[in-house]
Amino acid sequence: MGRWAIAVHGGAGVDPNLPLQRQEEAKQLLTRCLNLGISALTSNLSAIDVVELVVRELETDPIFNSGRGSALTEKGTVEMEASIMDGPKRRCGAVSGVTTVKNPISLARLVMDKSPHSYLAFDGAEDFARKQGVELVDNEYFITPDNVGMLKLAKEAKAILFDYRVPTTAYETCGAGVESPLYMNGMPISVYAPETVGCVVVDREGRCAAATSTGGLMNKMTGRIGDSPLIGAGTYACDVCGVSCTGEGEAIIRGTLAREVAAVMEYKGLGLQQAVDFVIKHRLDEGLAGLIAVSHTGEVAYGFNCNGMFRGCATEDGFMEVGIWE
Secondary structure, three states: OOOOEEEEEEEEOOOOOOOHHHHHHHHHHHHHHHHHHHHHHHOOOOHHHHHHHHHHHHHHOOOOOOOOOOOOEOOOOOOEEEEEEEOOOOEEEEEEEEOOEOOHHHHHHHHHHHOOOOEEEHHHHHHHHHHHOOOEOOHHHHOOHHHHHHHHHHHHHOOOEOOOOOOOOOOEOOEOOOOOOEEEOOEEEOOOOOOOEEEEEEOOOOOEEEEEEEOOOEOEOOOOOOOOOOEOOOEEEOOOEEEEEEEOHHHHHHOOHHHHHHHHHHHHOOOHHHHHHHHHHHOOOOOOEEEEEEEOOOOEEEEEOOOOEEEEEEEOOOOEEEEOOO
């Protein structure tokens, strides 16, 4: 029997002026989700079941950008995406453009378990959800007053916002005012902290799993797909490790960030934390992102190249940490 380990995240790139109350609410949610996962692991649930369970909890709470509380498109609607991967046989499932599915991560799990495919999107994903009998809600369920207000600000600034709740006015590592934009695929955007959610787990059998879910960018173009549902970019799990990423989706996609962690472990012989550090330093180019990871031997690691990352991690030997900053 091996040792279990778990990590969760609520997004990398945090406004340094984030109100203390908001920080505390985020840490309380991360702690609750960690404890939920720990309880499941000590009850011998499999890694794949635990990552789905934890991400469902994150999707249900509006604090982070997934499920209820997701960012709004330029049309004021919500389009969500998620992916999940089971390490032992590299089975995976992903969805994009879902608008009525209460828990997108569970639909991604059903794509993996109940369909011949790995990825369904938009109308096809919605049709599959209805056939599978998953819980559906009106799109309005996902929309919060904060989102509506921040979409208005984004449109006034003619900007795409990552962290739509706490805009900054000065250029920081992960934040830029409209007058000092960062760039995404060569296009200037006003950037704030992304708040994608994710979970990675290794169970006592040494099985790794990963899951990631998001509402994407505030004021994004309809139909935009980020890294979160892309296997190998935002999510990856294999016999060696499980990884979930967060941050500038376009940079994560270009760097195939999640798969790169496994690749340098497999081909360069790096340990988990070494692999995470290497990938964050050498595979993001000028992108800003973070990730969490577990190894099949029960290690846990994280890394980011911006102001902070909402994260929590725990291991069977009693270690537990919840944090935001370095």
